[in-house]
Amino acid sequence: MASKKQSINIGIVGLGIAGASMIPAIIAHPHVNLAAAATRNQERLDKFANDYHAKTYYTIDELCRDPEIDAVYIATPTELHTEHVRIAAEAKKHIIVEKPLAVSLEDAESMIELAEKNGVHLIVGHSHSFEPPIQKMKEIIDSGKLGRVLMIHNWYYNDWIYRPRTPEELKTDLGGGVTYRQGSHQFDIIRLLGGGEVRSIRAATAISDPERPTEGNHSVFLEFENGIAATAVYNGYDHFHTTELTFNIGEGGPLSNSGVYAQARRTIKATNSPQDEVALKVEAGYGGSRSKNYQEAEKHHPFFGLTIVSCEKGDIRQSPDGLIVYGEEEKYTVQIPMEETGRINVINEIYKAVIKGVKPIHDGRWARANLEVCIKAIQSSKERKELYLNYQVPVKEPVENNI
Template structure:
C-alpha cells in the first residue's frame, strides 16, 4: 500500500477545466502520484491514459475500486458533490472536492457526517486562499507588525458570466452563478485573512441578463465578531476588468490580452445554441482545442481580483513579485517565490493531513462556513436585511505549506 511508504496516489474525477488545472500540481509534488482518472468523455480518457500511463474509468464508482488510488480529487458539478463524496468516502478514499462544498447547508452537513463516519480526510479546494500571497498576508497579520486588522476588501470585475457555461452553471438552485461559484472564493479569502468568524452580512445580488438567468454580480458587506469590516464585490458582466488595477495579471497568472474587453460577450453572442456553448466548454477542458497549457499558465502569482488588507499601521496588497506593504514609514515589497502555487498547496494540505496527521484548515466545517455566507448573501438580497450567521468557525493554526 503506497501510504505505508509515504506516497499518496491520487485519481481525478472529472477532466474539465478544474480537473485539468490540478494535474501540474499533482505531478510536481514529490510524494504524490497521479494514477487514475474518471470521466464520461472517451477522448479525454484515451488522451489521459496515453499522457500519464494511468488507469482510466467511466465512473467514480469504478475508479474508487482501484487499489492504486488512495485519494480522489472530485472536480465534478456542485450538485453531484454529495453523491460523489459518499462513494469515495465509503471506499475509504481521502478526498479533495471542488468549491462550493455543496448546494445547501443540509447537503454540507451530510458530507461532513459521511466523511467523519468513514474516517477519511476531506479538503475543499478553495484554491485562492491557498495562494502564496494570501498565505503571506495571513503570516504578516499573525506577526502583529502592522497591528490589528481593520478592513479586508476583495473586488473582482471580469467576464465570468459570459465564459462558455453548461446549463447547471447558470442555475442558482444547482449552485450556479457568481455568488455560489465565485463568491465562495471571495468569502474564503476574506474569512482566511480575518480569522474565520463572521458575525453578520448584508448582501445585494443581481440578475441582469435574461439569457443568463443567475446571479451575475453581488456586493456583500461582512462584519466579523471582533469588528473587522469587509466587502466582497463581484461583477461578471464583462465590461470593466479589475486586471486594469492588478498589473494586467488575472486569476490564472499570465498577463491578460490587450483585447480582453467584451471578448467573452462577443463569443457568446456568436454562439448559435446551448449545445454549441456546451461544446465550447468541453473544448476548454483536458485535451480540448481551447484548453490552456496549465504547465505554463501560472507565470505570476494569480490575482483573484483586487485584495486589500488594512491594518492599524499599514495596508497590504498583491504585487507581481509578491506583496506590497504600505507601512507607516516606508512602502516596501515582500518577495514571494513563484515556484509555490495555490494548487500545489491544496495537494500538500491533503498530503500532510493523510500522511502526517496534521489537521487541515480547509476541511468540511470550514467549507460549510463559506457556503453559509454564499447562501445568506442571496437570502439577504431577497429579504433586503442584515442576516446573522450560525455556522462560522475560527481558522485553525495555519500550517506553512512547504514541500
C-alpha cells in the same frame, strides 16, 4: 495520526477545466502520484492514459473500487458533489472536492458526517486562499507587525457570466452564478485573513441579463465576531475588468488578454444554441482545442481581483511578484517565489493530512462556513436585511500529529 506510508496515489474524477488544472500540481509533488482518472468522455480518457500512463475509469464508482487509490480529487459539477463524496467516503478514500462544497447546508452536513464516519479527510479546493500571496498576507497579519486588522476588501470585475457555461452553471438552485461559484473564493480569502468567524452579512445581488438567469454580480458587507469589517464585490458582466487595477494580471497569473473589448460577451452572444456553448466549454477542458497548457509556468502569481487588507499600522496588497506593504514609515515589497502555487498547496494539504496527521484548514466545516456565506448573501438580498450566521469556524493553525 501520522501514516506509515510515505506517499499517496490520487485519482481525478472529472477532466474538465478544474480537473486539468490540478494535474501539474499533483505531478510536481514528490510524494503524490497521479494514479488514475474517471470521466465519461472516452476521448479524454484515452489521451490521459497515453499522456500519464495511468489507469482510467468511466465512473467514480469504478475508480473508488481500485484498492491502490488513496485519495480522489472530485472536479465534477456542484450538484453531483454530495453523491460523489458519499461514494468516495464509503470507499475509504480521502477527498478533495471542488468549491462550493454543496448547494445546501444540509448536503454539506451529510458530507462532513460521512467523511468523519469513514475516517477520511475531506478538503475543499482549489480555493484562492491557498494562493501564496494570500498565505503571505496572513503571515504578516499573524506577525502583528502592522497591528490589528481593521478591514478587508476583495473587489473583482471580469467576464465570468459570459464565459462558456454548461446549463447548471447558470442555475442558482444547482449552485450556479457568481455568488455560489465565485463568492466562495472571495469569502474563503476574506475569512482566512479575518480569522474565520463572520458574525453577520448584508448583501445585494443582481441578475442583469435575462438570457443568463443567475446572479451576475453582488455587493456583500461582512462583519466578523472580532469587529473586522469586509466587503466582497463581484461583477461578471464583462465591462470594466479589475485587471486595469492589478498590473494587467488576471486570475490564472498571466497578463490579461488584449483582444477585442467585451470579447467574452460578444462570443457568447454570437453562439447559435446552448449546445454550441457547451461545446466551447468542453473544448476548454483536458485535451480540448481551447485548453490551457497548465504545464507551462506562469510568470506571476494570480490576482483574484483586488485584495486590500488594512491594519492599524499599514495596508497590504498584491504586486506582480508578491506583496506591497504600505507601512507607517515606508512602502516596501515582499517577494514570493513562483515555485509555490495555490494548487500545489492544495495537494500539500491533503498530503500532510493523510501522511503526517496535520489537521487541514480547508476541511468540511470550513467549506460549510464559506457555503453559508454564499447562501445567506442571496437570502439577504432577497429579504433586504442583515442576516446572522450560525456555522462559522475559526482558522485552524496546523499542528502535526506524530503519535
